[in-house]
Amino acid sequence: MLFYRAAVDLSHQSLNYVAGVIRRHRKSMRSVWRRLNPGRQALLVLVYLRKGESFTELGAGFGVSTTTAWRYVEEAVALLSARSPKLSAALRKAKRDGLHYLVLDGTLIRTDRIKADRPYYSGKHRVHGMNVQVIASPDGTILWTSAALPGKAHDLTAARIWGILRALDQAGIITLADKAYQGAEGPLVTPYKGKNKPESQKQANRSHAKLRGPGERANAQLKSWKILRKLRCSPSKAGHLCKAIAVLQNHRVAQAA
Secondary structure (H helix, E strand, C coil): CCCCCCCCCCCHHHHHHHHHHHHHHHHHHCCCCCCCCHHHHHHHHHHHHHHCCCHHHHHHHHCCCHHHHHHHHHHHHHHHHCCCCCHHHHHHHHHHCCCCCEEEEEEEEEECCCCCCHHHEECCCCEEEEEEEEEECCCCCEEEEEEEEECCCCHHHHHHHCCHHHHHHHHCCCEECCHHHCCCCCCEECCCCCCCCCHHHHHHHHHHHHHHHHHHHHHHHHHCCHHHCCECCCHHHHHHHHHHHHHHHHHHHHHHC
8 A cells, every 4th residue: 555645625724623622532541552642643633624534544643553543533533523403592592693583494414325225315316315403603603503304304393393493483583584484483594485476576586595695605605524525434424423523614614702
């Protein structure tokens, strides 16, 4: 096997943040020795999430076995995912921050499932994947991500399953969403649907899309981490990966501010 030096487009602040999370975890469990120190484990995890490299490639690059690389990634993803806020906490913070509205949007995390796995097939996107719901601020900051459902789940169905509509209603925050959520109850505002709409409705839809657009970029931020462009692992891990990456993405934004 040939080896070469490579780079990952993340800052030292991101590395130090993940290393700190791992270091505190090791201290709490009184881990005496590991093959990689917290900094090296953190770098391995960031390379996996940002570049989507396989565990075999990671193991070879960091001088550990494929199994050890998998175990290190699983451990760190679980730690980061646990730091993501609950839905109620995220909405309370949004109100404290004085956000006038939120944006709700679903995203499909593609997987390598085969045609026989029908529950994972999204008729809308015509690929196999997992449905994840994302709530963002008007500027696209990721506030909360849901767990994952098989790709055949409709966005509105997913929002009801995760209790999003009920939580938004209780919080009293106006939330914009696309046409996939039409028919939803609560403070969810969707565009007008149908052909030959009057000009007033067309103008309302244009304004709605203009307000919703920046918030929907939250999904693009998630998928800038290549691991989410096509999962080669169990589909059940999609939700935890999204939550972990949302934590890292928000940390990056906070450090850049």
